[in-house]
Amino acid sequence: MHHFGPNSEVQIARRTFLRRTGIGSIALASLLDPSRNSAASAAREDRWQGVISPTHYAPRVKRVIHLCMAGGPSHLETFDYKPELAKHDGQPMPESLTAGQPIAQLQGQELKVLGPQHEFTRRGESGLLMSSVFPKMGEVADELCVINSMFTEQINHDPAHTFFNTGTAISGRPSMGSWVLYGLGAETQDLPGFIVLTSEGGGQSQPISSRQWHSGFLPSRFQGVQMYSTGNPVHYVGNPPGVDRTQQRQIVSAIAHINQLRDEELDDPEIAARVSGYEMAFRMQASVPELTDMSGEPQHIVEMYGCTPGDGSFASNCLLARRLAERGVRFIQLYHRGWDHHGGVKQGVATTAQLVDQGTTALLTDLRQRGMLQDTLVIWGGEFGRTPMAQGNGRDHHIKGFSMWLAGGGVRGGTVYGATDDFGYNAVENRLHVRDFHATMLHMLGIDHTRFTYKFQGLDFRLTGVEEAHVVQDLLA
Numbered sequence: 001m002h003h004f005g006p007n008s009e010v011q012i013a014r015r016t017f018l019r020r021t022g023i024g025s026i027a028l029a030s031l032l033d034p035s036r037n038s039a040a041s042a043a044r045e046d047r048w049q050g051v052i053s054p055t056h057y058a059p060r061v062k063r064v065i066h067l068c069m070a071g072g073p074s075h076l077e078t079f080d081y082k083p084e085l086a087k088h089d090g091q092p093m094p095e096s097l098t099a100g101q102p103i104a105q106l107q108g109q110e111l112k113v114l115g116p117q118h119e120f121t122r123r124g125e126s127g128l129l130m131s132s133v134f135p136k137m138g139e140v141a142d143e144l145c146v147i148n149s150m151f152t153e154q155i156n157h158d159p160a161h162t163f164f165n166t167g168t169a170i171s172g173r174p175s176m177g178s179w180v181l182y183g184l185g186a187e188t189q190d191l192p193g194f195i196v197l198t199s200e201g202g203g204q205s206q207p208i209s210s211r212q213w214h215s216g217f218l219p220s221r222f223q224g225v226q227m228y229s230t231g232n233p234v235h236y237v238g239n240p241p242g243v244d245r246t247q248q249r250q251i252v253s254a255i256a257h258i259n260q261l262r263d264e265e266l267d268d269p270e271i272a273a274r275v276s277g278y279e280m281a282f283r284m285q286a287s288v289p290e291l292t293d294m295s296g297e298p299q300h301i302v303e304m305y306g307c308t309p310g311d312g313s314f315a316s317n318c319l320l321a322r323r324l325a326e327r328g329v330r331f332i333q334l335y336h337r338g339w340d341h342h343g344g345v346k347q348g349v350a351t352t353a354q355l356v357d358q359g360t361t362a363l364l365t366d367l368r369q370r371g372m373l374q375d376t377l378v379i380w381g382g383e384f385g386r387t388p389m390a391q392g393n394g395r396d397h398h399i400k401g402f403s404m405w406l407a408g409g410g411v412r413g414g415t416v417y418g419a420t421d422d423f424g425y426n427a428v429e430n431r432l433h434v435r436d437f438h439a440t441m442l443h444m445l446g447i448d449h450t451r452f453t454y455k456f457q458g459l460d461f462r463l464t465g466v467e468e469a470h471v472v473q474d475l476l477a
Contacts, residue, residue, distance in 0.1 A: 050185025055446030060410030126414025149418025202352025
């Protein structure tokens with residue numbers, strides 16, 4: 001039986017008003033409280049300052065750009081050169097490596113070696129070994145710290161993405177972008193501090209769930225905001241027909257007052273988070289059009305990226321990522337869905353690499369030229385690698401050893417860390433778990449992963465979990 005208090009009619013009216021008006025999709029004003037008399041005071045109140053201040057360590061970087069190669073790029077055709085694998089092409093895989101090991105789609109099949117499908121050459125002054133599928137990326141080889149000894153715990157796409165993003169395969173935990181934004185705060189009040197862009201092409205495009213950038217049990221203001229590569233970059237970013245900015249502000253003020261009354265009763269942090277989100281949405285009505293208007297970009301910059309701005313390509317997203325970084329966005333993720341090559345791995349890798357090669361190279365070059373690479377961490381890699389065993393003329397999922405790279409401030413460029421065995425199966429030298437990567441990323445941002453926790457359901461949670469995780473100092477300059 002429900003009992004209604006003296007404020008019940010007000011509560012019911014509020015819920016009905018919010019539900020029927022659809023205010024959740026209407027942007028709210030940056031000056032919700034008419035008593036605010038300056039944009040500066042609004043910024044001070046609205047911009048999240050973070051819970052770690054000062055940082056535990058002197059930060060090497062202040063922002064992260066994660067170039068997520070969704071689908072699992074083959075390390076054997078990109079950054080992990082295996083001449084011994086070529087010698088055994090077509091021969092049975094050694095059972096000593098594969099017996100009892102997790103395999104995604106090759107269970108019960110005869111396991112034969114598939115040699116590397118592309119030539120590797122040395123690039124840059126460092127002589128970094130890279131596949132020929134990346135002719136442009138070789139130009140920035142001396143910026144890259146290639147890790148050839150990654151390993152993870154989940155062998156299928158969605159849980160592997162979840163593990164890489166959150167440190168666990170359990171759905172509902174905060175993503176690393178949300179953790180970073182919660183810990184360090186935002187550097188802009190006009191855009192979200194965590195933004196996600198996606199593109200696709202070159203192979204089977206595995207779906208990417210918005211759970212991958214969710215805030216989990218952290219307040220919802222810390223979840224990533226997806227911006228679309230074509231059309232309106234954010235849904236409902238424009239005013240509804242017939243509603244101008246002044247009218248929008250009047251609506252906002254009314255809703256803000258109702259929310260404030262409710263918050264006084266419940267002291268629910270999600271109410272404050274919702275109000276903050278509405279404020280941000282209103283400011284985005286002005287900031288997003290300016291962000292996505294690339295008409296002022298010099299022609300030589302557009303040509304360097306090799307895109308038509310706003311064409312939905314990975315390269316266009318890379319250009320937009322630079323603009324987001326310039327405007328103070330803390331964590332930026334660019335997913336390119338096209339690396340799942342169960343068949344035709346030779347042509348598939350070449351095609352997908354061509355779609356990301358120039359944009360990636362341009363982004364690093366552009367950041368360096370603007371003096372921004374020194375305080376930006378750029379991450380390139382997928383959720384896992386591919387098997388040395390053939391799946392027809394393709395490769396299956398592989399979690400025991402794969403490659404990724406880091407670039408930017410504080411990273412030892414032009415180096416290779418770790419190694420897999422001669423067949424590219426097991427990471428055997430300086431093995432680096434996903435949790436080690438998280439601990440190292442947080443360290444570069446000035447955060448001690450063991451001291452960065454959030455209490456939920458009586459437990460102190462952290463991105464790196466309760467298992468052992470290490471900061472890999474050998475990756476750092």
